[in-house]
Amino acid sequence: MPKGFDAGDTAFVLISAALVMLMTPGLAFFYGGMVRVKSVLNMLMMSFISLGIVSILWVAYGYTIAFGDDTGAGLLGNLDFLGMKGITGTTLSGSIPVFAFAAFQLMFAIITPALISGALADRAKFSAWMLFTALWVSIVYFPVAHWVWQSGGWIFKLGVKDFAGGTAVHINAGMAGLGALLVLGKRVGFKKDPMRPHSLPLVMLGSGLLWFGWFGFNAGSALAANGTAGVAFFNTQVATGAAMIGWLAYERVKHGAFTSLGAASGAVAGLVAITPACAAVNTWGAIGIGVIAGAVCAWAVGLKYRLGYDDSLDVVGVHAVGGMIGTLLIGVFDATDGLTAGAGFSQLGKQAVGAFAVAAYSLTVSWILAKGIDLTIGFRATEDEEVSGIDQAFHAETAYDFASVGGSVARTAPPAAAGTTAPAPVAKKSEVDA
Amino acid sequence: MPKGFDAGDTAFVLISAALVMLMTPGLAFFYGGMVRVKSVLNMLMMSFISLGIVSILWVAYGYTIAFGDDTGAGLLGNLDFLGMKGITGTTLSGSIPVFAFAAFQLMFAIITPALISGALADRAKFSAWMLFTALWVSIVYFPVAHWVWQSGGWIFKLGVKDFAGGTAVHINAGMAGLGALLVLGKRVGFKKDPMRPHSLPLVMLGSGLLWFGWFGFNAGSALAANGTAGVAFFNTQVATGAAMIGWLAYERVKHGAFTSLGAASGAVAGLVAITPACAAVNTWGAIGIGVIAGAVCAWAVGLKYRLGYDDSLDVVGVHAVGGMIGTLLIGVFDATDGLTAGAGFSQLGKQAVGAFAVAAYSLTVSWILAKGIDLTIGFRATEDEEVSGIDQAFHAETAYDFASVGGSVARTAPPAAAGTTAPAPVAKKSEVDA
Amino acid sequence: MPKGFDAGDTAFVLISAALVMLMTPGLAFFYGGMVRVKSVLNMLMMSFISLGIVSILWVAYGYTIAFGDDTGAGLLGNLDFLGMKGITGTTLSGSIPVFAFAAFQLMFAIITPALISGALADRAKFSAWMLFTALWVSIVYFPVAHWVWQSGGWIFKLGVKDFAGGTAVHINAGMAGLGALLVLGKRVGFKKDPMRPHSLPLVMLGSGLLWFGWFGFNAGSALAANGTAGVAFFNTQVATGAAMIGWLAYERVKHGAFTSLGAASGAVAGLVAITPACAAVNTWGAIGIGVIAGAVCAWAVGLKYRLGYDDSLDVVGVHAVGGMIGTLLIGVFDATDGLTAGAGFSQLGKQAVGAFAVAAYSLTVSWILAKGIDLTIGFRATEDEEVSGIDQAFHAETAYDFASVGGSVARTAPPAAAGTTAPAPVAKKSEVDA
Amino acid sequence: MKLVTAVIKPHRLDDVKEALQSFGVHGLTVTEASGYGRQRGHTEVYRGAEYTVDLVPKVRIEVLVEDDDADGLIDVVVKAARTGKIGDGKVWAVPVETAVRVRTGERGPDAL
Amino acid sequence: MKLVTAVIKPHRLDDVKEALQSFGVHGLTVTEASGYGRQRGHTEVYRGAEYTVDLVPKVRIEVLVEDDDADGLIDVVVKAARTGKIGDGKVWAVPVETAVRVRTGERGPDAL
Amino acid sequence: MKLVTAVIKPHRLDDVKEALQSFGVHGLTVTEASGYGRQRGHTEVYRGAEYTVDLVPKVRIEVLVEDDDADGLIDVVVKAARTGKIGDGKVWAVPVETAVRVRTGERGPDAL
Numbered sequence A, B, C: 001m002p003k004g005f006d007a008g009d010t011a012f013v014l015i016s017a018a019l020v021m022l023m024t025p026g027l028a029f030f031y032g033g034m035v036r037v038k039s040v041l042n043m044l045m046m047s048f049i050s051l052g053i054v055s056i057l058w059v060a061y062g063y064t065i066a067f068g069d070d071t072g073a074g075l076l077g078n079l080d081f082l083g084m085k086g087i088t089g090t091t092l093s094g095s096i097p098v099f100a101f102a103a104f105q106l107m108f109a110i111i112t113p114a115l116i117s118g119a120l121a122d123r124a125k126f127s128a129w130m131l132f133t134a135l136w137v138s139i140v141y142f143p144v145a146h147w148v149w150q151s152g153g154w155i156f157k158l159g160v161k162d163f164a165g166g167t168a169v170h171i172n173a174g175m176a177g178l179g180a181l182l183v184l185g186k187r188v189g190f191k192k193d194p195m196r197p198h199s200l201p202l203v204m205l206g207s208g209l210l211w212f213g214w215f216g217f218n219a220g221s222a223l224a225a226n227g228t229a230g231v232a233f234f235n236t237q238v239a240t241g242a243a244m245i246g247w248l249a250y251e252r253v254k255h256g257a258f259t260s261l262g263a264a265s266g267a268v269a270g271l272v273a274i275t276p277a278c279a280a281v282n283t284w285g286a287i288g289i290g291v292i293a294g295a296v297c298a299w300a301v302g303l304k305y306r307l308g309y310d311d312s313l314d315v316v317g318v319h320a321v322g323g324m325i326g327t328l329l330i331g332v333f334d335a336t337d338g339l340t341a342g343a344g345f346s347q348l349g350k351q352a353v354g355a356f357a358v359a360a361y362s363l364t365v366s367w368i369l370a371k372g373i374d375l376t377i378g379f380r381a382t383e384d385e386e387v388s389g390i391d392q393a394f395h396a397e398t399a400y401d402f403a404s405v406g407g408s409v410a411r412t413a414p415p416a417a418a419g420t421t422a423p424a425p426v427a428k429k430s431e432v433d434a
Numbered sequence D, E, F: 001m002k003l004v005t006a007v008i009k010p011h012r013l014d015d016v017k018e019a020l021q022s023f024g025v026h027g028l029t030v031t032e033a034s035g036y037g038r039q040r041g042h043t044e045v046y047r048g049a050e051y052t053v054d055l056v057p058k059v060r061i062e063v064l065v066e067d068d069d070a071d072g073l074i075d076v077v078v079k080a081a082r083t084g085k086i087g088d089g090k091v092w093a094v095p096v097e098t099a100v101r102v103r104t105g106e107r108g109p110d111a112l
């Protein structure tokens, strides 16, 4: 390998990339457990599909838009690496192979659109969602990643700190969720029907995998197995623990119970908030960010009932709000440039500019994209599809069949049919139970 | 540590070994979710038990048969390392401790027989399965691993490329599944009863863990945290994403729906196909292999209905076919020796020889082993056991009990009995519900 | 980074820390699957909450009590690192950043109290449990970790070997479970009602994640990616596989079936037993420890029925007994100091002293703590809460809702209420179904 | 007394409960059920195998009422459960000879 | 009208449905149930504790029929559900006073 | 014959089964159910939304008996199911015209 290469760093980034990859299934379970039994699979698929779509777009043009040298204006990378052109196993980025770096960053590009899906639970047409994912990463994520992380990006040059993606990932996804849900509207029965999570153990599994994978996300963002990675790792753990406590404390006071959904949600809120800050603050700063994020997000998820927008699984309340908290609190707790370090308001101001710029861009473009899709191919499922469940409507499946031994509640189409080439019709919608 | 040792490589291989270990539980859930509720546990156990049986055989003689110096004919390793004799913490294999290498390779030996179990869902006697596992790894897997990977193995010497196990693992397991299922025959109700997956979220969990662990499987096969590992990692991700898309596209055209089982299956098909090729092809070659594997395997799983063999969870359709695709397409897409690199058909020919040799050996020996077991202790559960569920019959358990608060649908035997030493009888078969 | 730093070791320990973190959710699922459906969430929460509470206490004073320089008597660390004072990204511990070491050790401090919770399933007040966790890690775990692992600790100085925590973690947690359960008493219906696991796949998931994470626990305890790590890793795998076989063999003889719960439990028993010994014994010693631990623990879990204490999920039978077996068998199988190495009984004697000292301390102090909590705020749920399920009572949630498409078995409180600030009452206990 | 049983679409349950409450009936028993009838069901796809799932989720409600209330109650249920689409379900009544409240042992109309 | 209820082995459900279809009955309601009877159940083992599970999975079918069809329908069900082994279940009929189709409000035989 | 149906608290099931056994009844059919009545249910909290879950888990037991045994059996069930707290449930009996044992085709009392 060329000079400057380090096997320890490479091992660390590759394994971190694997951990970040696992976050997308983790997110799928986190979200999937929260929906009703009739739309579990759709929820899982909205995350999983991103592993397919974004991987291909990343190779085609995503990597070069995000991490190609800046074209000059700080807005986009040039197209030198179109189709991963010119990159081989021995091309380095810092002390690691470019392919390790590109794989690591790809995992971020995959999970970001998946995060959005929580805002649209139970009611999005799956084909429209696939189109939205493809367009959104292309027009929103790839450029924003360039702004924030590429050394020529305008937000990076401004001096905004976003170590692992509070702005580029969480504010971005959270506001995109808001933009899209404003187009789709409320679920049938919002504020009226109970819509309790169909499997909280699945939610806990998701949050456990997210927490685990997030060490790759945050510590891996050091792009080397060094002291910064150590700090980022430690801060991630303590902030997340503190956020879980913060959320549970809020719930205990407000509703009289420590819920498991609160524990899982608090952990995720903490992970979100510490993401931009994990390498910038000291241990107590991390705990502070955690507690604040936990309690504030616990409050913020209630806003949808008061303001009347149906952010089904609280993408705004957790990711936009949590990402904001982390991004802005860097201005407060940064070990060198923060208010508490006596460095004044300058960093806080920069953080605010970065955060609000990305928020505004993402909200606007996401709304336009969603509206465009809705006006053309239609974004929202029909009421019949929604009431009888979009797992049946778009995936022709049912999540569970616990029916007892031996018998069954179904009959096979003559399986010979399965071998013929004529496409067999899926349930005509009019015949579906509503 | 001795000279040549590298901590970065060691870290990478050890963690990769852990990731590969997780694939066996991952596979258990992938398969377990697909069966009916009455045989979940058996399906899980068929994978888990491999973690026990193969670990012990590996120590006893597996490692030395597979990775001992060749005895001369290219067929078997010598017995120098019988019982891991002579290996200590400071013995190296390349830049890493032999124990790291041996642990990594052990995980491959564990998952390969577990893969076979999908072909036998719902109807194999568990004790017979344990015996089959022990015999099969001894007579088939250990030698084949030697042929393919040890520098003195005949397939290796032929110049066949199999970076991470398309031939040694997937074709091998797939054809073994075919051999065994031909002996066991069809499930009661095959082609007639619906046998839909009892838990698709469990299937998705399995596929998520498999995908995650597979980075250890493929990138870890570089046995060093280097550029090759980076390439293998990146290719694994993009091929798998592409395969998921390929399978879903096939399904959408053929059946009108994007199923979650299709997404999970497509991902696994892609992982299988890219396994041998991940270090040999460039990025677009990987995407090509992925799309092709996804679509072809989606078609191949329908063959069992037309040809009438009951490959319950499609071990042939996914692992044999997917492994074939990846192994042969190296001949096409290999960056230096492939058709598209202008190197002619030579590599393709070698790949075909390796693939078909292993396929033929595995099919034949597996059939003989299964037949032998069936004729002696019996391989197949009785019809009563099968209809009432083999979880009850062989494991004396039920997978789930969601019965409501407080009461229950069961009564304890006087627990005092649990402390006595006389073996208590498990349900007499005649009394079991059929 | 300062001289002596190694990126490979750092990568290894950081990823190992992430693996150990995942063990706590893994444990939650292992335990959660074993309880009845009415207390799943409580079981999960008893583990998850530790991720919050212990992280904060660790920063505050845990790290310095456990790993600060000894104050002289071998009992406690000094308070030099109170609040992680003076530690930065470049402070090293051996070849890795202190923050990496502190994060790794934190994960041990988190899982140890979580292990205890299995003894108290279905009947502990959650607020009391939180208090117990906080007090127990402070008064028991932090000091004991110091005794066993800090070079000035009295047990360490005695020459007791405990590579990864057989004594400090497992005997400690197991005996604490015994102490606490003696205070809480038996579950309503113990020995009378069937209390079968509500989801064995969840148990298997937990055991799979535990097994995976345990490689970080054991191999990571080398604190470097070296030959010792390789040995520890390999021994962990083979001992665990052997223990699974040992447990299943016992069950087959005694009860006529190979249960999946037995496979999962045997694996955990093996992991527990090999923990202290993984770097001290050779491969066959590891297999021996595994088989013995599997079979003996399979027998030991039946003791509760004979002796009449309700160790609900067998924390004593698996962790105390398994930890004892591993700790003592070092005296037998240690490659240099063991009986089988011809080194006489000296090491065995030391191991026994260490094991029994920690057992006695933990049992006594845990009983006192539990009793104190019970006498003040009350440790045990009321009978009504227990019978109707503590998920409802303390978490105001239900684990699953598989009710069919469309309708539901519940009604929402006017969601406006969710936005108001007045705390709404949780179910009055008298109205709860019993 | 009569036992009125209604098999209805699951998402009508809340409205039926409310309607019964207004009607003055304060207790009922619910079970999950599946229905087979004119309403067709749907097709599912698993790895190329297509299944016709011809059982549709329903909810089954049982209400004990005094003889005189039976007809009124049936009307109330039918009205609250109706969506007008195929598969709305059935309501039927059978005669009951004895009814007892377990808690008190009260018999007949007092047991309701 | 009559309400015929059948408690049968789960794996006979498909055959019973088909037999009823041929008999001319096009609707029925199914619930999952557990049965306790001559048929014994089985033993389960959890960490050394052995449980006798004496409830066996059954399926419960309800069919409303006109009076004249009741006996024929019972015969059809009994025949289709029979395996000849213990635990095949029971079929019984009770008189129904009213039956209504929710969708249309039709009463009596027209409601079926 | 009569069909006695009991809706009881789930944790009383074992005692009821035992009591029936002593009474000489050796078969019954159980379904899971939910009850709505005087007994209130409870509140659940999900991310700040509070739900009143007003359906409480119950178990529904059906027993076919000869006419003469019905009253005695009802008494036995009521006694075994009673806890004395709200929500203990109901027991009722309806007349049965035919009962058949599927396995043998036996009819009437012999079918039980």
Ligand SMILES: Nc1ncnc2c1ncn2[C@@H]1O[C@H](COP(=O)(O)OP(=O)(O)O)[C@@H](O)[C@H]1O
Pocket: D007, D034, D035, D036, D037, D038, D039, D040, D056, D058, D085, D086, D087, D088, D089, D090, E026, E027, E028, E029, E030, E062, E063, E064, E065, E101, E102, E103, E112
């Ligand atoms: N003869 C019957 N006996 C018992 N239940 C029936 C009968 N016919 C229909 N049902 C129930 O009523 C439901 C609705 O019947 P269906 O024929 O689909 O629509 P509709 O009642 O609107 O004509 C079915 O799903 C089934 O549960």
Ligand SMILES: Nc1ncnc2c1ncn2[C@@H]1O[C@H](COP(=O)(O)OP(=O)(O)O)[C@@H](O)[C@H]1O
Pocket: E007, E034, E035, E036, E037, E038, E039, E040, E056, E058, E085, E086, E087, E088, E089, E090, F026, F027, F028, F029, F030, F062, F063, F064, F065, F101, F102, F103, F112
């Ligand atoms: N007296 C009864 N009342 C209601 N259901 C009964 C009664 N006896 C039996 N059953 C139901 O019939 C099923 C079969 O009864 P069982 O005695 O096991 O076999 P068989 O009917 O073949 O003699 C039982 O599982 C139960 O569901």
Ligand SMILES: Nc1ncnc2c1ncn2[C@@H]1O[C@H](COP(=O)(O)OP(=O)(O)O)[C@@H](O)[C@H]1O
Pocket: D026, D027, D028, D029, D030, D062, D063, D064, D065, D101, D102, D103, D112, F007, F034, F035, F036, F037, F038, F039, F040, F056, F058, F085, F086, F087, F088, F089, F090
């Ligand atoms: N009118 C009714 N018809 C059918 N079932 C009823 C009726 N009233 C009550 N139940 C059932 O009886 C159960 C207990 O009733 P509830 O009013 O809570 O207490 P209690 O019977 O002790 O007064 C309910 O949960 C429900 O299942």
